[in-house]
Amino acid sequence: MNDISTWDIARNLLDGALWTIGLSLTAFILGGLAGLVVLFARIAKSPLPRRLAQGYIEIFQGTPLLMQLFIIFFGGSLIGLEISPWIAAALGLTLFTSAYLGEIWRGCVEAVSKGQWEASASLAMTHVEQMRHVILPQALRIAIAPTVGFSVQVVKGTAVTSIIGFVELTKTGSMLANATYQPFLVFGLVALGYFALCYPLSAYSRILERKIHGSRAH
């Protein structure tokens, strides 16, 4: 009865992994763009956008990703949109990513020392010029390591989308485990797949971090 070979399992899981990668990239790129909007709202001079961005961040950081996905999935059908699992997954993860990246990047902007603001102000730069020429280039350097580090959370977050029916690595694994009665092997391979995607990112983020701290010491 069991005519699904280990090779078949591996091949199907690879297919699933491609969807995991696709969803991760989509969420990371779109979430990054949206995260820029969140960042600029969060560090705006007037309090209204700052408050809104803060509320947005707190909502996404204070509720489960699974609930966010459910609300998008079921909320869409309320307003008459037939939302596919792929759209719900991409939208949910994008919003989730934008909130976290916005907050991470705010920390990076604030980590640029106060003297840099004062020095550029004394050169009669406007707020926008200060941002563009002085603050953001330095913040960007600080931001690379934690941003790469956060990409690991995005990849792992895609696993939750299996619950709303998006067929990626974890969902493929569940279906294979049911079909083959070999859950230990299948979920072991699934875990290995995620590890293969995430470990290089974690390691790279650590190297970047060390580099920045090293260069700062001089």
Added chain:
Amino acid sequence: MAYAFDFSSVLEYREALVDGTLKTLGLTAIGAVFGLAIGILGAVSRAWKLAPFDRIFAVYVELIRNTPFLVQLFFIFFGLPSLGVQINEWQAAILAMVINLGAYSTEIIRAGIEATPKGQIEAAQSLAMTRAQLFRHVVLPPALLKVWPSLCSQVVIVMLGSSVCSQIAAEELTFAANFIQSRNFRAFETYFVVTGMYFLLALAVRQVMIQAGQRLIARRAK
């Protein structure tokens, strides 16, 4: 035609909501206590390079931090029984929470231990303290105090992450939400209310953790 929201149909099931909330909190509490205990053991092994435990913990931390919680949960719940280990949904959920938080807190607490000033260790050694005494009285309390905010955040993250335990039929808050919406056919309202409950739980858990930190650690760290 505009959709008529009906939140009262969710509140009819408040018993299920309360029950789910208590179970989510219980899961989080057990996960936090044992996870932090593992974290302390792991952190001292890593920071003081206690062979062979430092290597074992290093591998454990990387494996857990680079795989999704949901997959860890499935591996434990569906995978272990095929090795002959019988495990029910709550045991699997608790085990997964403890293992997951243990890995993250190992890294967090390690950072605190490594930040201990050398002079304090030398001072303790000059008082003829044993290594265990030194760790218990000199190193650990200030280390925990320093990283306590990160540990609070991590416990909140794990609490929110526990919503996927509904997938192995552990009847926590998300499971309650799934059950309710299958009865009242009000999926949006149900998930909206439960999301709000998670938000409040996150605030509450953080506050309790901060208070606990003040009571248990801050005094000893002085």
